[in-house]
Amino acid sequence: MPVMINQLLLPELREAIESEDMTSLDSFCEILHPSAIADMLQELEDPTVYSHIFKRVQAHNRARLFEYLPDEIQDELAATLPVEDMAKLIEHMSHDERVDLVKRMDDRREAEIMPLVARAEREDIVRLSKYDESTAGSIMTTDYASVPAEINVEEAVRRLRREAPDRETIYYVFVVDADRHLTGFLELKDLIVASPWKKVSDIMREDVIRIPAEMDVEDAAAMLAQYDVLALPVVDADGKLLGIITHDDVIDVVIDAATEDAHLMGAVQPMSAGYLTTPFGETLLKRMPALVILFGAEMIASFVMQGYDKLLHTFEPLMFLVPVIIATGGNSGSQAATLVTRAVALGELDVKDWYKVALRELFQGCILGISIGVLSIVAVNLLSADENVVKVATVLVLALVAVTTCGSLVGSLLPLLFLRLGIDPAYSSGPSVASIIDVVGIGIYLSIAAAILL
């Protein structure tokens, strides 16, 4: 992260806080971008100074600074700042961010603050709160610029000029009729280059891409990224404009989705906050289920081994090679699961491609297994020197080819099966694929061994 400047200024800021040097504090808050102040507040890691510094920030910058702060510090401030200040802050925050803030407040605090918020803003918060977090509606803002179709360009520019400082983006202008049906779309630059006396309806585009409020938020994000636009309009079932989703929220959605997938693929349930900020007990609970389930799966592997009790006693090296067999199968499965899960997340693969995937992994697994198998001949010679060494090596090579192929197939097809069943493919994580291969792999290994050695 590019925090060089902040790192340089941090000691001076600490100094100013300790010596209560208000002039310096004020100039800090004045010259720095709200995002930079937010960074420095986090670096201070001292909740007692948050509200102290926050109050020095000029009123018109407060809402922006507040939005750059992580949820924990926002909540800290929301609980400690005077209710009047909070009400004013909420009025100036962007419409999507403040809904999240109010949702996180406890009921008592919300009841204290909300009556002080202007009525129109309060109603807006209630309206936006009703959308589920997994839908496009939840990241939408009602803070968009709109004009009617029948006015002329000059009048439209005049209206936008009046509204400009308040809107989240005035670069995209949505054209609506009297009932707020979305009928067209303009970029601000279209207005700038058009003749002032032309009507909005003459220059607007009518083929506006629009998304329903119930659309999955990750799909909506993918759509905005795909069309390379700044914002997309969100409409209800009747085509009425409800709000817009904007490029900055979409970057957040993309990052959050990648984190959630990474966690699931590492056998951790998605967490509510960052690594150090998620409560210790919550992290435990997010890790426990996978560990217990996988422990149970591995116990099956133990029972399988117990079934080949005598074989393992008679041919010693077989026993020592168990970790090699199961790890190699598991690793090849993890690789395949990673490749396919990520390709599904990027929209490159779909359930219908399963046979292409299966064919590819069949050959990948085979070739990888044969290569590792050749290497293993060297290894088995180091482990054993008795008369069975050739037979044991044969078992090892065949078993490696079988488990690597099987690993690649299970690892690649399990995510697609999950997708088909409507489960997030990321649940078919490396560890869970590896456990399946451990059980299957030991079975394959010991039955090959029994066939050749007994």
Place this chain on the structure above:
Amino acid sequence: MPVMINQLLLPELREAIESEDMTSLDSFCEILHPSAIADMLQELEDPTVYSHIFKRVQAHNRARLFEYLPDEIQDELAATLPVEDMAKLIEHMSHDERVDLVKRMDDRREAEIMPLVARAEREDIVRLSKYDESTAGSIMTTDYASVPAEINVEEAVRRLRREAPDRETIYYVFVVDADRHLTGFLELKDLIVASPWKKVSDIMREDVIRIPAEMDVEDAAAMLAQYDVLALPVVDADGKLLGIITHDDVIDVVIDAATEDAHLMGAVQPMSAGYLTTPFGETLLKRMPALVILFGAEMIASFVMQGYDKLLHTFEPLMFLVPVIIATGGNSGSQAATLVTRAVALGELDVKDWYKVALRELFQGCILGISIGVLSIVAVNLLSADENVVKVATVLVLALVAVTTCGSLVGSLLPLLFLRLGIDPAYSSGPSVASIIDVVGIGIYLSIAAAILL
């Protein structure tokens, strides 16, 4: 992906192609957004029709459509379209995208096309080509709007209006002096609301956030996302404006970085293309090194087991529990590695936090180990019923606590160690952490067993 409309139209498009119905093809190409046409071309999966359809697209939409196509189809078209068409296309493409295209062309084709490209554009391509792919310079475009400081608002708006259709974004206007030093910044909306006779220097902001062209591309992307802006200016060492990076390229960088991390964490080297489009041999080579190294690591586990030969023979259940011990340690390690690696990627954790991480994982590992240990008492009773069952259960519980704790510690600290050494923390993947734990875990397990049972 939201491709409902495309799916509906696809059969009609195929029909139109087969019956060579040019009127329908033309209306397809006219009414659909270039991104939607790009989607449908991909769905057709028929290289012979790419250039066929491409030629029906109106000239002013061609460059946009081309940019929406994946690299493979772009390259296909670049190799087959007439050189004059390619030269014209390159002139109209966005400055960053066309550099990538030309870099991918073979030298002979490049030598045919480039002389036909207008000189200014050709020089621009050469200038942009010199930046390494890992730097901000490589995703920068020179297609920005700029004005001098001394003109007035009216004149600035007039200039932008003249340039508007050509610029990638005119919403951000950069103020430069005669030597192109970046001296200020304006949003288009600032110009719209300002009095026409004011000077640009009176209303511009001077505290412009700027990034050096050599900055790591992922850091530059994080910075743009953090400041919630549409574009950031890129400058050279003297503060001269070289270009801008824009929000749409940053979303691509974020997605690519997440893919690269996911692959590394699944023990696959980053790949050049998608799952099905990466050549079979390349995928093999990206998977082989990790598999071979991890195979070698597991062989060490085999040698460790061989050292406890007699113990394993005397106490049977010990042998059967090997998969349980190593998998549980490995899974706990994968979880910790995933959590820490992702937190580092998001900028939440740094090397200096190592003691917080270690402390947290020590307790997490202990508690997880004790919980699984309690469960394992049930399991060991199922496996063995002889007089040693209590002793074996004691070994198992102690070993599970030890390997889970050790797994959590290794899994969490290895990514931080890699970060300290300047290696991408994602290399400390689930599988590699699991292999370390396999070796260490078997050592711990069997030495505990030797201490208690012998």
